[in-house]
Amino acid sequence: MAGNPFAGIITPELKQLHKFMIDAILEDTALTVPCTLIYNATKYTECSNCIINNITGKSSGKYKTGGPIAFTNGQCPYCNGVGKVKVESTDTIYLLSIWDSKKWIIPSELATKVADIAVQTMSKMTTYPQITRCSQLQIDTKIENFGIPRFERMCNPQPLGWGDDNWIITTWKRA
Numbered sequence: 001m002a003g004n005p006f007a008g009i010i011t012p013e014l015k016q017l018h019k020f021m022i023d024a025i026l027e028d029t030a031l032t033v034p035c036t037l038i039y040n041a042t043k044y045t046e047c048s049n050c051i052i053n054n055i056t057g058k059s060s061g062k063y064k065t066g067g068p069i070a071f072t073n074g075q076c077p078y079c080n081g082v083g084k085v086k087v088e089s090t091d092t093i094y095l096l097s098i099w100d101s102k103k104w105i106i107p108s109e110l111a112t113k114v115a116d117i118a119v120q121t122m123s124k125m126t127t128y129p130q131i132t133r134c135s136q137l138q139i140d141t142k143i144e145n146f147g148i149p150r151f152e153r154m155c156n157p158q159p160l161g162w163g164d165d166n167w168i169i170t171t172w173k174r175a
Helices: 012-025 108-116 125-133 141-146
Strands: 033-046 050-052 059-063 084-098 119-124 136-138 150-153 158-160 167-174
Touching: 033 125, 033 141, 084 125, 119 125, 125 167
Parallel strands: none
Antiparallel strands: 033 084, 033 136, 050 059, 084 119, 119 167, 136 150, 150 167, 158 167
């Protein structure tokens, strides 16, 4: 029998063509959707729902006219009497959403938790710092008003590629 008929067919040119094709799929105008990365709140702002006590800086327990949640005297349901509310910081990036479980790439550390997985996303390696810093994800900001839930990352993004690790796949569960 002659040598391996497939020897040498994976050339640098083929790898480069593959990279170009996947990069084209991941462009903002291709098969990706705008997604909101939500970071842990590090800033606080004065509650817009109650009147703040100038001495304590906390809620006076009185509703501020025009606030989002009306209440009678007592504890403000918006800030829970604290007088301040957390402000989430966000970024919008474009991710390829993979909803079909038959298409998922399951990292070995999640093999026993497959039932918890809700969606996977694929993106360029350049999004790695943003994705690892975020606490939650909301997929497809164009349809977020239709009840699409938020997701939490199940593990760190996994590198993906033909020896170059140009992309990452991230596994998410419902928040």
